[in-house]
Amino acid sequence: MPSLGRLHLITDTRPGRDPLGVLRAALPVARAELVVQVRVEDDASDREAYELARQVVGLCRPYGATCLVNDRLHVALAVDAAGGHVGAEDLPVAAARRVLGAGALLGATAREPGGAAAAVAAGASYLGVGPCHATTTKSGLPDPIGPAGLRAVAGAVDVPVIAIGGVTVASVPALRAAGAYGVAVVGALSGSPDPARTTAELIAALTC
Numbered sequence: 064m065p066s067l068g069r070l071h072l073i074t075d076t077r078p079g080r081d082p083l084g085v086l087r088a089a090l091p092v093a094r095a096e097l098v099v100q101v102r103v104e105d106d107a108s109d110r111e112a113y114e115l116a117r118q119v120v121g122l123c124r125p126y127g128a129t130c131l132v133n134d135r136l137h138v139a140l141a142v143d144a145a146g147g148h149v150g151a152e153d154l155p156v157a158a159a160r161r162v163l164g165a166g167a168l169l170g171a172t173a174r175e176p177g178g179a180a181a182a183v184a185a186g187a188s189y190l191g192v193g194p195c196h197a198t199t200t201k202s203g204l205p206d207p208i209g210p211a212g213l214r215a216v217a218g219a220v221d222v223p224v225i226a227i228g229g230v231t232v233a234s235v236p237a238l239r240a241a242g243a244y245g246v247a248v249v250g251a252l253s254g255s256p257d258p259a260r261t262t263a264e265l266i267a268a269l270t271c
């Protein structure tokens with residue numbers, strides 16, 4: 064199974080955002096520490112998801128960065144991505160593992176220790192855990208769990224825990240201290256006036 068990078072950049076495909084521009088800025092800085100999760104809006108077509116994922120795979124390859132696809136595992140297979148990420152409204156983890164195969168990276172969303180342990184038992188290779196802090200990027204989320212909630216999940220599993228939800232450079236140290244292996248961000252990079260610099264700051268905070 065491929066090793067897992069610590070900085071997960073989730074594509075921001077909302078109107079006015081530039082997911083490939085942000086990726087081009089982040090790649091030379093984060094290189095193999097970068098995991099790019101291709102996430103499109105629910106109303107995007109499979110063809111749109113495929114075209115974005117195909118470009119992301121091509122951009123990642125020279126840097127040794129990893130591409131995962133959110134939700135749409137057939138797209139992950141079609142572009143030869145390293146794996147995918149599923150949550151409560153997607154394929155169950157065990158089914159996702161059967162689709163992707165034993166060698167793929169498979170992430171699962173977990174919000175509490177019981178769900179986390181079940182996801183690992185079903186075949187998850189890492190967990191996305193959150194929302195750690197308040198976020199405006201996704202609606203309908205439960206209340207933030209904070210570093211304490213993340214600590215409870217990290218203590219229940221032996222796979223890498225990726226903190227998500229309102230993560231910024233400033234919040235990384237407390238999340239790492241609580242057991243996060245890495246972080247997943249949308250707005251911290253997509254909304255940055257200087258994504259290369261913010262990538263460098265995130266990598267420094269994650270690897271110091």
Ligand SMILES: Cc1ncc(COP(=O)(O)OP(=O)(O)O)c(N)n1
Pocket residue numbers: 071100102133134148149150151152153170171172190191192201225227247
């Ligand atoms: C790293 C990471 N963690 C959590 C999620 C959320 O996945 P999910 O709950 O399936 O929600 P959507 O992203 O599909 O809206 C994630 N994508 N990545």
Ligand SMILES: Cc1nc(C(=O)O)sc1CCOP(=O)(O)O
Pocket residue numbers: 172192193194195197198199200201204227228229230247248249250251
């Ligand atoms: C897609 C997603 N899932 C979350 C979860 O907690 O499951 S939080 C989130 C959005 C994260 O965006 P930002 O870094 O801008 O807060």
Ligand SMILES: [Mg+2]
Pocket residue numbers: 133134148149150151152153
């Ligand atoms: Mg999902």
